[in-house]
Amino acid sequence: MLRCFFIVLVSILTMSCTDTVEDPSEPQILLLGDSMMAFNRLTGNSVADKLQDRLGTTVVDRSVSGARLIYNLPVSGAAGMKIQSQYVAGNWEWVVMNGGGNDILFGCGCGACDRRLDRLISADGQTGVIPDTIRDLRETGARVLYTGYLRTPGINGPIESCGPIGDEMDARIAKFAETDDGVVFVSLADLVPFGDRSFHGFDLIHPSIKGSDAISALIAEAIRNERQ
Template identity: 35%
Template sequence: MKQLFVILGLTLMAACGRGVPDAARVVVAGDSVLAWNRIEGASVADGLRARLGEPVGDVSLPLAQVAGGRGALNIPTQLEGVQADWIVLNGGANDLGVGCGRDDTAAVLDRLISSDGARGAIPALVADLRGRGSQVIWADYYTSPRYAGTPCAASYQVLETRLTVMAARDEGVTLVDMEDVIAPSELNMFDTDRTHPSPAGSDRIAGLIARALPPR
């Protein structure tokens, strides 16, 4: 029960500052990797806001899933009614579960995205956003020190491969790899849980994403 209250408390605190300013051309959605450090004003969206010099929407939340979760803990629901030129997204980690040790991991990956990148919850979400006229930047996960060398590494590699195939199918979808800017050996890039980014890590991720965005 105590753990549940801790999780709920973290989620409520991380919700502070969420929202989409009027006329924001960039909106961030997804899970805790993007939402982390929001309380300190150092989330990925905060880093983008500073670099771009313009309002940036942020509807991301810890514990959010792509194919599961209720309300704002479901990433497609986070984006209901949202229209923006660019949507920055991540997701899938919470669907796969802590440690990626589920017996149905292969089935979960298939539910998220098929091997041809055309079917599943992720392509469906991306297709919906593209249909609204948005361009999509999908931020693929880094390998964290906590999960390096565990079954998660193989599962996330499958996810990355399928996301790469999906992005190649549509010029309006850009895949950026957070591992290009954060290595598991760089402990200062991670929070004390050795999973989520430190403020410096979030800033690096923001820089990676900003380079994929055209100037206003």
């Protein structure tokens, strides 16, 4: 756990995140989220980096390692630790985002999480912080692509116990996405083959370069399909 904390701290201290974004003539993609999105940024291999390469569209990355959706401290917003505060106005075609993993992992340890999950998103997918956040983003005119999280199937890693609640959160977000043609949910639950460690870093929590690339591939495919 100490090692994981150190990784998160280093990622926060070394992140690059601008406060303002010019409104370009061509629509762009804004990326929000936590360490799953932010990891591998220092080597130019983050999800945003790979997504930009695949789509040929500028991707502005505002994700921050350790960020949550439920965060009450005012300083968290200023630092981008609250995912909603990462948003900046712009001519966004898509807002690509994730969130909720740290709220579950640190809020209830992926154990007795019913109340925390309900606060994030209700069983019918219609109420909670996640639907409210997506609706706010949709009001800006952008479409929203929300991703789930990587799993570690067949590996006794630190987040293996989060699988069942991750499955339930995915199902609820997918329900919400079905109610709005401008929202797409991309599940990552089946991305990692059973027993394959190569999609994760040594901590078995964050994506490896291969993992970030694979995540970007699924996102790019979904956006291409929607553009057709």
